[in-house]
Amino acid sequence: MNVGEILIYLNPLLVLCSIYFGFNNLKSRNEIYKRNFEALLSLTLVTHTIALILLAYYFLVTDLRFEYVSDYSAENLSLGYKLAGIWAGRDGTLLIWAWATILSINVERKLHSGEDSQKQSTSLIGCIILLGFCIIQLYINPFSQNETVPGIGNGLNPLLLSPYMIIHPPIVFVSYGMIVLLYASGMAYLITGNKNWNETVKRWGRSSWIGMSLALAIGGYWAYVTLGWGGYWAWDPVETAGLLPWLATTSLLHTSVMSRRKKKYSVLGPLLAMLTFVLVLLESFVTRGGIWSSVHAFIVEETG
DSSP states (O other): OOHHHHHHHHHHHHHHHHHHHHHHHHHHOOHHHHHHHHHHHHHHHHHHHHHHHHHHHHHHTTOTTBHHHHHHOOTTSOHHHHHHGGGSSHHHHHHHHHHHHHHHHHHHHHHSOSOOHHHHHHHHHHHHHHHHHHHHHHHSOTTOBOSSOOSSOOOOOGGGOSHHHHHHHHHHHHHHHHHHHHHHHHHHHHHHOOTTHHHHHHHHHHHHHHHHHHHHHHHHHHHHHSTTSOSSOOOOHHHHHHHHHHHHHHHHHHHHHHHHHHOOOTTHHHHHHHHHHHHHHHHHHHHHSSOSOOTTOOOSOSOO
16 A cells, blocks of 8 residues: 555545544534644645645656556656646546645634634534545545556547646636535534624635636637537536536625625525535536536546
8 A cells, every 4th residue: 555545545534533523522612622623624634735746746757556647647748737637537636626625624714713603513514525525535546556557658638638728627626625615604504593604605605706717718718729629618518517506606696795785595595505516516427427428528437
């Protein structure tokens, strides 16, 4: 077992411990539980960051011992395209999403003043979602090694050899990591009734909306300049699925403003926050699931 695999197996254990201490802190407001919860969240961010840096290193040096590297990288690729191989498949994409999620949870705890039930519940629900990501990562492990080391890597699909491949997918999945906080804060509000959920929505709703807007604009132009992608917009399943979370977030930001000003949408707002994340799951399933026919599907595996 290599260092990367150790980190992948360690992450769900750390998140499980975080959930344990977070739940007990929420229930009893014990200072020891709180310190342990925050320490474990920080440690989980560190392990995810190390795993991501390690994967980037393996792609940069084209270490063909690793199956994921040999699937999406090659010696003759430029530095940018080697890095792009990290998010060319499911394994690396999920690692980026999980990293963005734990980063958002840690940043939210720094930005959210006070120690109210809304803050604690949001962090706890975010950790539960992160645990799901970490468990899935065990089955799509980017550090799995080839039984026989190939002499040359497969490289990227020719349609992905574009500068937009280097910037478009990371923006998408970092934004999706932020959206986990929208779901968590919406559900926490429905449980606690604490009005502070609106501040979380304002922070992460705006940030993720900007990220998704930028990603849609870049993706549209990328489709325009790439032969066979149908121009700026072709109502492809991947394109349509990518638009839905953006529409939900736009509606959420509107209801959030109206909720603060006129005390309306006290239930619709949190439900929209939760719907946004559900649509993100749908979008990632459409894009990376491999079961829908799409000109934007680039999954090496044949099984859905």
